[in-house]
Amino acid sequence: MNWTGFALNVVLCAVAAVVYFGVIMAVAIRIGNQSIIDIFWGPGFVLMAAVSYLASIGSGDDLGRLVVLALTAVWGLRLGVYIGNRNRGHGEDKRYTALMRHQTGSKVGFLIRKIYGLQGVLLVIVSIPVQLAMYEDGAFGVFGRIGVAVWAIGFLFEAVGDAQLAAFKKDPANEGRIMDRGLWAWTRHPNYFGDATVWFGLWLMALGHPAGLVTVFSPVVMTLLLLRFSGKALLEKGMRRRRGAAYEEYAARTSGFFPLPPRRKAA
Structure with a gap:
């Protein structure tokens, strides 16, 4: 090194x-x-x-x-x-x-x-x-290959989620509706989940040396930014203000970050 x-x-x-x-x-x-x-x-x-x-x-x-x-x-x-x-x-x-x-x-x-x-x-x-x-x-080596696989999962979530949302917004029939289809039925933020996962994948690629373990702060910081500051928290505050009960119902049946099967009924 x-x-x-x-x-x-x-x-x-x-x-x-x-x-x-x-x-x-x-x-x-x-x-x-x-x-x-x-x-x-x-x-x-x-x-x-x-x-x-x-x-x-x-x-x-x-x-x-x-x-x-x-x-x-x-x-x-x-x-x-x-x-x-x-x-x-x-x-x-x-x-x-x-x-x-x-x-x-x-x-x-x-x-x-x-x-x-x-x-x-x-x-x-x-x-x-x-x-x-x-x-x-x-x-x-092994950690590098695992990192590539994790990166690929994150990239697909982010890219596919963004593409699905862009197509949804482009359709005039969806004006005023909340995107709750595709990946957006499994997590309210597939793009943010994907972004964080990409960085955990890149971190894994740095584990070819023991010092790479210390750099775990990188994906942790990125995840916190997405969850607490410029991402999820700010976006959801605006969505709740603009969409009210409709967004609350969507949030009740859909995971906030990690992809999970949608709930059949709102909690």
Whole structure:
């Protein structure tokens, strides 16, 4: 294990994240739409993986490095394209509009504290297993293969769930209705469950060295973000406010996160 190379890699990824989010912030200020950062969240991890892959040339297992890069890229780029298509033509997300009403002091300083700096730190922290995996000398073994399988399950849940929801919303007959079909009948958030599962899969790929165990904080942090902060909690609060009893009935018969058979009757 090349610990010096890995330590330098973390620094390089931090610098890359500063430049990356700095450019995004400059563009967002210019067009007056801070929510474009959501589009670049997934691709940001692709950047972390690409920087790590290039910096680790001559270190680690070539097959493992390539697999981790490829799977991170597939996940991150798909997410970016999906969110970009979903948000196109809708202007700034109301969450960011509400946040900007509380601006104090310098606009740039406020944005760094509340949005871009925070996301930059999270990007580097959550991507640590991907970075570490690039420097592990052991062959891409059992844990790596299990990780690929877990990643695939998560990716399918996320991609299929997003596709089902997009098709549902596109049909005018579903106006005002709650999506409760397909994967959405088994979990209220197949996309968030899939996202978390993808990161547990990437973490498993970092277990080629015992140090990989410590990086379990990465998928845990991602899961907490999805459950407690920017994901499930915020979305469900809005759905309960807008849809009331209809959403409560859906929530009563459908698992909140982990996929489970739908209940026959609301609790």
